[in-house]
Amino acid sequence: MRIEGHVAVTLRDKTGSVLQFVEGPNTTVEMSNNVLMDCLYPIITDNQLWDTRSPSTNMTYNTTFPTGARHIGPIGASASDTPQTFARNMIGYIAIGNNINSGLGANTIGPTNNVANQNSSDFYPYAHSQLVYMVDEDIDLTSSTYCKSVSTVEFPTGFPKLMRFSTTFDTTEGNVPNGVAEVGLWTLGSNADVNGQIQAGQPSTTTFMRLFAHRVLTETISKTTEGSLDITYTLTFSA
């Protein structure tokens, strides 16, 4: 099986007219391996211990966001907390940034990236697929400037192997300084309530959130309070 992503971003004015449209394919990042493995890991016994997973590039065993080599999925500790922990690895948010970083920060160590429309692999010591975070050094996933919950999930008609996540950044949201040049697909992390559900909007915490896929746009989108931004992120499963 191969999993591939495709991003489409549409900037509209207040009347809904299209001002700019950018789209393109991308691969999922390495962290998606961990997300899917944690999804598939069975609960064999009550209160079971989880096997340790080796850290791969740019990931560690610690619990500090946004790393995550270790298993963080459902823990099976009790009936009351599993809906929350099950939900950790569901895809729930779309984040945006300007893809500019003076040093790729503490989360993703590397040299400066000041080219908004160029993949970080040109500057980053590792491949683009090894990113575990947005490149934008100012990003705050709990802020409406950078992150929005997925509002619609579709299985496009006639395409049994496609899954599409969509959201819209309204006029007051997504107004990233220096423009939007990167889009990421993120898991829910610890934002689900006791029933495994989340509120629309932004995450309240970044704990256990993981980057599943990341796309650098070929054009920067300058979004202001004069417009809205529709984003669709499509994953294609090819088994």
Place this chain on the structure above:
Amino acid sequence: MKITGYVQAVLRDRDGNELGSFEGSNAIVEMSNNILMDLVIPNDYLLSQGAPPARAEATNMTDNTTFPSGANHIGVDAVNGGDTTNLSTNQISYICVGDNLGTLSDGATAWNQQNTDAPDPETQVSMVDGDFDITSSTYCKKITTVSFPTAKSIRFSTTFDTTEGNVPSGIAEIALWTAGLSASGVGGALFGNQPSLSTSCRMFARKVLANTITKTDDGTLDITYTLTFGA
């Protein structure tokens, strides 16, 4: 990302001595697309659109809930605090064996070549074995160990004990299956060594063996099934 499978099976006598082994790689089946999509879809509260949207039918799958088809979404549907069964529906939980003799999943094509795979193995939605019963210890065993042998791989293991896995015509196919609606222990844990019912169980990957393994109650069979994720 690319996902591939790898199977190892070791036949032992009652003393644990190795009598024979088999190993080989395989592709995962199309149903795995649905399983993974159902695992990452957020729940309906977030979506505010009721039940998850309908999914188009792929080859050999229908929208009904009859075992083992499943183009429809199954799993997290309307989550509530006590509903841990639905949450674990799509986790890989069982390893199944069969003789690879029976009718293919198209429902019409008879298959009597034990060590040769079906023409389109990726479209199989169940074992080929016509006598396959996932609730029987002859054909199915709960996974007992999960490990991460490398950073990008997850390994599922089980052992068919002397009284288990004694498939009448020998073992010629091995597969990974999801929990379905059998998980009802605390925190979604599985009860028993086999599913109590086949409802919502789905096949994730399947391998046809080049040589049939003849297992009797004089021996045990260790099986490991490794999935490697290539992102």
